[in-house]
Amino acid sequence: MIKKLFIALILAFSICGTIISEAKSLTEVEVFDVSKRKVVKTIPNTDQIQKEVRLCIKSIHELSPRADLNFKTGMIYKIPIEPSMQVENQLFHSLVNEVYLIIQNEPERPLLLLFDDENKIFLTHFKYEIRPFLLKNTL
Template sequence: MIKKIVACLLILGLLTNNFVFAETNAGIEIFDITQEKVIKTAPVTPDIQQEAAMYLKGITGLYPKINPIPKQGFMIRIPLDPKIKVENQWFNNTVDEVIVIFPVNEDPFLLLFDGQNKALFFNFKGDTGQLMNKLNFKR
């Protein structure tokens, strides 16, 4: 149990620390949850930012699980420049990065941070296969 809590705190700590690196490391990062490290980086392209914008427009609701960070899978952090305004019944703020979480054997979901740096998790409609192809990354 303690290991799970420490792992979740470590992952969230790594994700929030990325704000410090936003100016110097504005690339896409693919983070392996099991290995607890970034396994691939890629430059941000307009195509990938457009994919992320479509995911934001496709938000369908809050992610329902109490412990949203899976034990296995990966996360893709996509910086957004310019920021994107997200307005729906669950979230109303500008977003400067999107984190797409890919759990094993589940649909992907989004992690966003609000104006107070609070982590919020959302289900969305969208084809993540195109993102994976553009990043040349396979599950």
């Protein structure tokens, strides 16, 4: 069920991204509004965003026990990693070329959705505090 939900979500990102603009760079960050069910914004994938998301990835510390990801509000950021990053920790061993940062309303913790080389889904919690960066940079 969860895998089907994420496959549908990924397809929605792909379709929306294609519809919005064929000319957009592949390196842009797409912001998906869960309540509106569409990409509401694209932003340049800056060095600072790359730095912040890499810090999130490095601070992964546990898999999320959440089974139901059918939330009604929140934002999902599809962030390409350039260049790809090799992640090796107790939970995840694979090359990462994009992540999905899931931000929900407080008090829910942000989540990172990663895929390994075999397209297995890893929904993880991380220790790095990303919200101040998101608020400051109005992602």
